[in-house]
Every structure is written in structure tokens, then in C-alpha cells.
Amino acid sequence: MPASQHYDVVIIGSGAAGMTAALHLANTHKVALLSKASLNQGSTRWAQGGIATVVDPEDSLEAHIEDTLIAGAGLCHRDTVELVVKESRKSIQWLIDQGVPFTPAEETADTLHKSEPSPLPYHLTREGGHSFRRILHADDATGLAISETLTARVLQHSNISIFEDHLAVDLITRHKLGLADQACVGVYALDIKLGKVQALAAKAVILATGGASKVYLYTSNPDGSSGDGIAMAWRAGCPVANMEFNQFHPTCLYHPNAKSFLISEALRGEGAKLTLPNGEPFMQRFDARCELAPRDVVARAIDHEMKRLGLDHVCLDISHQDADFIRGHFPTIYQRCLELGIDITQEPLPVVPAAHYTCGGIVTNHKGQTNIPGLYAIGECAFTGLHGANRMASNSLLECVVYGRLAAEDLLDKLASFKEAPELEDWDESQVTDSDEDVVISHNWDEIRRFMWDYVGIVRTDKRLERAQHRIKLLQSEIHDYYSNYRISSDLLELRNLATVAELIIRSAQLRQESRGLHYTLNYPETAAEARDTLLTPDRW
Numbered sequence: 119m120p121a122s123q124h125y126d127v128v129i130i131g132s133g134a135a136g137m138t139a140a141l142h143l144a145n146t147h148k149v150a151l152l153s154k155a156s157l158n159q160g161s162t163r164w165a166q167g168g169i170a171t172v173v174d175p176e177d178s179l180e181a182h183i184e185d186t187l188i189a190g191a192g193l194c195h196r197d198t199v200e201l202v203v204k205e206s207r208k209s210i211q212w213l214i215d216q217g218v219p220f221t222p223a224e225e226t227a228d229t230l231h232k233s234e235p236s237p238l239p240y241h242l243t244r245e246g247g248h249s250f251r252r253i254l255h256a257d258d259a260t261g262l263a264i265s266e267t268l269t270a271r272v273l274q275h276s277n278i279s280i281f282e283d284h285l286a287v288d289l290i291t292r293h294k295l296g297l298a299d300q301a302c303v304g305v306y307a308l309d310i311k312l313g314k315v316q317a318l319a320a321k322a323v324i325l326a327t328g329g330a331s332k333v334y335l336y337t338s339n340p341d342g343s344s345g346d347g348i349a350m351a352w353r354a355g356c357p358v359a360n361m362e363f364n365q366f367h368p369t370c371l372y373h374p375n376a377k378s379f380l381i382s383e384a385l386r387g388e389g390a391k392l393t394l395p396n397g398e399p400f401m402q403r404f405d406a407r408c409e410l411a412p413r414d415v416v417a418r419a420i421d422h423e424m425k426r427l428g429l430d431h432v433c434l435d436i437s438h439q440d441a442d443f444i445r446g447h448f449p450t451i452y453q454r455c456l457e458l459g460i461d462i463t464q465e466p467l468p469v470v471p472a473a474h475y476t477c478g479g480i481v482t483n484h485k486g487q488t489n490i491p492g493l494y495a496i497g498e499c500a501f502t503g504l505h506g507a508n509r510m511a512s513n514s515l516l517e518c519v520v521y522g523r524l525a526a527e528d529l530l531d532k533l534a535s536f537k538e539a540p541e542l543e544d545w546d547e548s549q550v551t552d553s554d555e556d557v558v559i560s561h562n563w564d565e566i567r568r569f570m571w572d573y574v575g576i577v578r579t580d581k582r583l584e585r586a587q588h589r590i591k592l593l594q595s596e597i598h599d600y601y602s603n604y605r606i607s608s609d610l611l612e613l614r615n616l617a618t619v620a621e622l623i624i625r626s627a628q629l630r631q632e633s634r635g636l637h638y639t640l641n642y643p644e645t646a647a648e649a650r651d652t653l654l655t656p657d658r659w
């Protein structure tokens with residue numbers, strides 16, 4: 119007997135985007151908030167640098183817009199950039215009202231910048247691509263501060279039902295139920311602890327599942343960034359755009375015991391120098407902006423030097439700065455490095471580039487709507503046109519909170535007119551058995567991430583992409599067989615999604631026959647005169 123649980127809105131993902139939407143909806147609507155781990159285990163928690171908005175009186179909305187457009191290498195959608203920049207102050211004020219403890223201006227030991235203090239109450243830092251200091255931060259753990267503050271609010275809300283350790287498997291549309299229209303009416307979710315699949319029905323569903331950087335061997339992202347939302351939306355019939363633009367953060371700590379530890383760009387903003395292991399600086403040979411060039415330029419320069427000299431890392435040196443300044447501004451990085459035996463006040467630290475941010479994603483409009491009625495996508499899983507061919511630092515948390523609010527506001531306007539979701543069928547497990555060969559999952563997981571790194575990484579060629587395409591086809595067919603015959607597990611579901619996202623990245627990279635922003639190919643090193651998005655549409659639509 120089917121017994122789906124009914125909500126007004128199901129939100130899949132509890133990062134900055136999902137929690138923002140949940141909190142805006144919950145005063146008047148019943149919300150289910152799903153996370154495949156605990157509430158604060160997405161990328162949001164790990165964001166260090168901060169969130170961009172114009173507060174310095176010398177800065178302007180126009181300058182923020184122009185900087186974003188320049189970083190995006192001709193592919194940003196100007197209307198989206200203008201919208202996000204214009205909406206930024208309101209969204210950041212909302213974060214402040216929720217209690218996010220941004221670092222106040224007067225409490226920083228700012229020995230570097232002797233200029234007049236900002237008349238606004240928060241300390242501003244600067245990052246690559248920004249022509250002004252416009253990054254609000256909570257020391258060097260901004261994401262943690264946002265995540266903990268919003269989590270506390272969500273936990274207090276009686277209208278928000280929390281489903282931790284629930285992994286969304288697939289979206290349910292009326293079309294899949296054999297009904298006439300396409301509207302999204304819910305989701306199947308695996309209760310990871312119990313191993314059971316539940317159907318959650320809703321008038322609307324919001325995907326806020328974060329990025330897909332786990333598709334690469336080296337990444338700054340947490341384990342959950344397997345592109346689940348992008349893969350689910352694709353399977354449900356949503357177009358995706360610009361999946362070839364994967365941002366590689368230039369500086370992740372290179373240390374055997376430091377999985378995914380990012381060294382914030384703010385270090386370079388405060389004067390840290392990139393050097394070869396012998397201490398020789400090199401960025402001046404690649405770009406006049408040196409360490410403050412956009413991330414793609416810096417990542418490619420490091421990749422070039424590592425390949426040229428056969429290095430396994432380069433170095434980042436801030437030891438010329440005052441030790442108290444370093445400890446005061448970068449307490450998390452300082453402490454983490456110290457635990458690993460590196461005192462950044464005294465010595466350089468070894469760094470490598472790593473996959474960091476997924477610029478492409480599910481195509482959405484200015485309200486976060488996808489092409490499927492009742493289905494929204496917000497945050498890193500969405501493609502809004504904000505980032506173009508390269509995301510500017512600290513614009514992504516901003517995109518999460520702006521679109522989290524805009525999607526919620528749209529739903530607040532429209533939900534009353536949406537149909538009630540029908541009763542959903544139970545998940546059918548009658549045709550599958552327990553797997554006795556889980557090694558297939560771990561093997562394929564490793565294989566995808568390694569060939570994506572080698573063939574679809576910072577520097578691409580036609581040949582490498584062909585090789586990658588060949589491999590992903592074989593793996594997808596193996597994964598499909600496995601999925602059809604065996605009972606699902608979280609590892610299998612993530613692998614299936616990772617393979618879909620890998621395929622979408624490879625196909626998009628093959629379609630872009632130029633080098634632009636984050637996509638660099640030796641076969642087409644020039645940038646085309648005309649900038650175009652790469653749009654992929656699922657076959658049957």
C-alpha cells in the first residue's frame with residue numbers, strides 16, 4: 119500500500135542555497151530538507167575566503183559587475199550578473215540578521231592596510247579578479263559560520279522536517295507516473311542508515327545539491343560533491359549548460375595527511391607569493407596581475423611549471439608578513455598547517471591545484487526555475503549564467519543566498535496555484551538482489567576520477583577527450599547493468615551520478631572548439647570571436 123509523505127516543498131541539499139530557501143519558505147509552508155550526510159557536510163561548510171558584496175564607499179555595483187564579467191571571459195549573462203550584484207546587499211543583510219558573525223572592521227589586526235577604516239562595520243578582504251576590497255568574511259572560516267548559523271535556525275523551525283542521511287535517488291514527475299503533464303511531484307530518497315527507499319511527495323522540489331568536483335582525482339570539495347542533482351535533473355529531462363567549465367583552485371595543500379585542504383585565495387590577497395621549491399617566484403612570467411590573476415590563469419601557470427620541471431607541487435609563501443597578522447587573519451589555515459608540521463609564519467607551504475567549483479549545471483532562469491514545472495535548482499548545481507567561463511572568487515556563496523531567496527519568493531507567490539502531489543508508488547525492489555561484488559563500485563569510482571584528471575583536467579586535447587569518452591561509455595554500461603540488477607546503496611548511486619556528470623563534462627568539452635576561461639585545449643588555443651554557451655539537452659526532449 120503506497121504511503122508517501124506529503125510536503126509543500128522538498129529541498130534536496132542543506133548547504134547555503136538549500137537552507138536559505140528553507141528558511142524563507144518555512145514561516146508559511148511545510149518543508150522537507152534532505153541531506154545525504156549531516157546538515158552541514160556540503161561545500162558551504164568549507165568555504166574559507168568569504169562572500170562578495172559592495173560596501174566600501176569607493177567601490178560600486180558597476181565595478182563588481184565589470185569584475186565578474188571580466189573573470190567570466192565573455193560568457194557571463196550580463197542580466198544575471200546585474201541581478202545578483204544588485205540583490206547582494208539584501209541577501210547579505212539577511213545573513214547578518216540570521217546572526218552570521220562576519221569579522222568586524224575594528225577587530226582585525228590590519229597591519230598591512232593603513233588606509234582609512236571602512237565606514238561600514240565589517241572588515242573587507244580582497245581576492246583575485248576583484249578590483250576592490252569587497253569580501254565579507256568570518257575570519258578564514260566564513261562557510262562554517264554561515265553553515266552553523268543557518269543550521270541552528272533550521273533546527274529551531276517547526277515547519278522544517280529534517281532528513282539527514284537521506285540520499286535522493288531520482289525525481290518523480292507526473293510524466294513518470296503516466297500522467298499527462300511533466301510537473302515534478304516528489305523524490306525517491308534512500309535512508310542510508312536503514313537501507314530503505316522512501317517516497318516524498320511535494321507541490322514543488324528544489325535541487326540544492328552542490329557541485330560535481332568529486333569527478334576529479336584531486337579536489338578541494340567534500341566527498342558528497344558527486345553531482346547528484348545535475349544527474350537527477352538530466353535524467354528527469356532538464357538541459358544542462360557549460361559543464362566543461364570546471365574551476366581548479368590553484369592552491370590546495372599538498373600533504374599526504376591533508377585530504378582536500380584548501381589554502382584560501384585570501385592568502386594571496388594579503389601578499390603570499392607563489393614560488394618554485396627553490397624559492398623563485400614565477401607568476402610574473404604568466405600574468406601582470408601575478409598572484410592576483412584569476413584562478414584559471416594561476417592554476418594553468420602552476421600546472422605548466424609542475425609539468426615543465428616534473429614537480430609534484432609548488433610553494434606558497436606568506437612568511438614575510440607579520441606573524442601576528444598571519445595568525446589573526448588565517449587562524450584555521452595556520453592551525454591546520456601547524457598540525458601537519460608546517461609553520462606558515464616561518465616557511466612556505468607546498469601546494470597543488472585541485473578541482474574546486476562546477477561553473478555549469480542545470481539550466482535555470484532568474485527565479486531558479488528549471489524547464490520542468492515545479493522543479494527549481496539553486497546554488498552550485500544550477501547554471502544561472504553568473505559565472506560564465508570562470509567563476510570569480512566569493513561570488514558563489516552569494517549566488518546561493520541570492521537564488522535561495524529568489525526561488526523561495528517565487529514559490530511563495532505561486533505555491534497556492536500548484537496542484538497537490540498525487541499518492542506516489544513505493545520503490546520497486548522486486549527485480550534486484552544484494553550485490554556480492556562491491557569492488558566494481560570502488561574500482562569504477564577510482565577509474566573515473568583518475569581519467570577525468572588525466573584527460574579532462576586543466577589542459578585538454580581532442581585525443582584526451584576521445585579517450586575519456588571511450589572509457590566513460592564502457593563504464594556507464596557496466597554501471598547501468600549493476601544498477602539494474604542489484605539493490606542500491608549510496609556508493610552505487612553516487613557512482614552512477616558521477617559517471618553521468620563525467621559524460622556531460624566530456625561531451626561539453628568536445629563541443630567547445632576554442633580555449634576560453636577554464637576550458638583550455640591545445641588543439642584550439644585561441645578564443646573564438648563569438649562567445650556561446652554549451653547547451654546539452656536530454657535525448658528524448
Ligand SMILES: Cc1cc2nc3c(=O)[nH]c(=O)nc-3n(C[C@H](O)[C@H](O)[C@H](O)COP(=O)(O)OP(=O)(O)OC[C@H]3O[C@@H](n4cnc5c(N)ncnc54)[C@H](O)[C@@H]3O)c2cc1C
Nearest residue numbers: 131132133135154160161162167168286328497498512515
Ligand atoms: C574548500 C572550499 C572553499 C570555498 N570557498 C569559497 C569562498 O570563500 N567563497 C565562495 O563564495 N565560495 C567558496 N566555495 C564554493 C562554495 O562554498 C560552494 O559553491 C557553495 O557552498 C555551494 O553551496 P550549495 O548550497 O550549492 O551546496 P553545498 O554546500 O555543497 O551543499 C550540498 C548539499 O546537498 C546535499 N546533497 C547532495 N546530493 C544529495 C542527494 N543525492 N541527496 C540528498 N542530499 C544531497 C549535501 O548533503 C549537502 O547538504 C568554496 C568551496 C570549497 C569546497
